[in-house]
Amino acid sequence: MKYLSEYRDPEVVTHLLDEIKRITTRPWTIMEVCGGQTHSLVKNGIIELLPAFISMVHGPGCPVCVTPQSLIDKAIWLAEEKGVILCSYGDMIRVPGNRKSLLESKAAGADVRILYSPLEAVNIAKENPDKEVVFFAVGFETTAPANALSVIHAQQIGLTNYSILTSHVLVPPAIEAIVSDPGNVVQGFLGAGHVCSIMGIHEYYPIVEKYKIPIVITGFEPVDLLHGIYMLVKQLEAGEYKLENQYSRVVEDEGNLAARATIDEVFEIADREWRGIAVIPDSGYELKEDYSIYDANKKFDVPDTVPSNENECMAGEILRGKLKPLQCPHFGKKCTPLHPLGAPMVSSEGACAAYYHFSNTTEK
């Protein structure tokens, strides 16, 4: 496949691996921020190809994983108590809330629909004028433009039965939370390529400067990841800290200006709770006042659910890179994709799911 097979070329991969081995003289701990990168690393068997000196820890870049349990409970409440058509990306459906998941809610009769795009939810609202339609808008900066666009579309066609339950989170505050943690072990970051394709790279300069830590914006294919690791190790070995862009074929410095404008039109920065981590100030989006009629939280006066007695899921440690999936005592025992304790075992971008699907079950 053009523009893809080149980045999966075994010869280039071998060359990059040799180069990484050649320049690495001591142990380095690197975090790939995005869950998509985690999956690619594990799925392609890259982690075991890397020299033992390089330790990859897996970051918080899995939107489903960091969505607080209470929000899933709210979505279930909307579907069950308010009878809304609750639309969601597929990943979110199986994540357990306090009592159950949206999938269980659907099986019990709630109208829960799995969509690929929020614009489909707008169409559903159009076709069902007598029903309320809520889109469960989770995601990082990458899904924000489409979610924002759905609100703009709904407004343009005068829909009053569409709203979004938003749980948008932002990457830079998450990186900052990790790197400023006194127990931080991460020495360099592979930045999330697709988030930067929307937002550009400028937000990362202050982090690099303040914490003197290198960041390389990196893509998702094997060659991208190894090239990103190579660039990062090169900086680390030389004692440098710079912001570099490995994924320049997709990421422009300014990002996608149209997408950013769409986000700015609809959303504003707000504090946000990250599951298993904490409330991080200014770490998410919520709808601006002008668009508050599309905010499901306000529209339905969603009650705050009982504070979740967070179960034994160690998502907080996993998402901050303090624990690897295989080190979790529940991994593969109490916690499997079929009976997950938490989101990292469910989401297609969750680190635990990546290890579960693609690594040796006998070691689980």
Place this chain on the structure above:
Amino acid sequence: MSGSIENISHFQLTCPMPTFDFTTINLGHGSGGILSQRLLNSGVFDVLKNDLLNERHDGAVFQLEGKLAFSTDSYVVSPIFFPGGNIGELAVNGTVNDLAMCGAKAKYLSLSFILEEGLRMDHFWEILHTIKKACDAADVQIITGDTKVVERGKGDQIFINTSGIGVVHPNALLGWKYIQPGDCIIINAPIAAHGIAIMSRRNGLEFESDIVSDTFPLHDSVGLLLDHLGDKVHFLRDATRGGLASVLNEIAGDGKTGVSIRQRDIPLDEQVSGACEMLGLDPLYVANEGIFVAMVAQEAAADAVALLRENGWPEACTIGELTTEHSGQVLLQSAIGGRRVVNMLPGEQLPRIC
């Protein structure tokens, strides 16, 4: 409703339809009364006619010689019409193929419909004719059947069950106990086309492509392998729901063997591969309807591949081997040389694909 034929731009009946009293199926068509009779007389019996069915008894009475195989399957695919076929074709080929995997050539099928009130008569007619065509192609006869109608909302247009009886090839020695370490894993054609063809017509997800379902009867290909290679063929399995990955995991688990495959050798059509990338699906888990894997003794593997290639499967190839290492597990050598485990899919990647 999902699966509506309005999704298909050019719906044309392949055979002219007789005049029925109604343009849609209603509860009366399953009542056993006059409407049922008319539907059966001018519809089902007329289209599918053969000596045994023409007896119109509660069951069929017949004689078969030799070792027999028996299999059953239900078909609930949505949408019911999709690029490259419809539910009727799946219902015939699916059971024919299940029998083929037992080393048998299907001889007779039963056919049961569960129709939802409101199903368009022309859709039913088209499906019926597809069933007839598929039966002819697979040289198999429908000899008994049943039709029930459920209220609107209690089904999804049409569900079909077929059961089949087949005669086992005299050379067939197939089963878990015959597989051996070193056996080659041979696949007949590129994977994942059926699941992606279905996805391309799912409501809310329609995308343009030339991808068509791979639904196809496999008995001839199996017959060919058994004719020429006999007991060198140790095990057969079609990779339907859950895709290639699930079948290989069943082989590893139930066969108590290690399965080792090479990603770069697994045939995958470029368009299908692109669609999988776009939808975030792993082609190893995407359903197929005309794809099978054969575990063949190492010394016969090249002949098996050559036979398949010369007989309609130009992309047949060996994708890996059975091994004494990592028993119970499927290990994949990734295209870039890394290794990973291919696990069973928890839950559904795509619901109602067959």
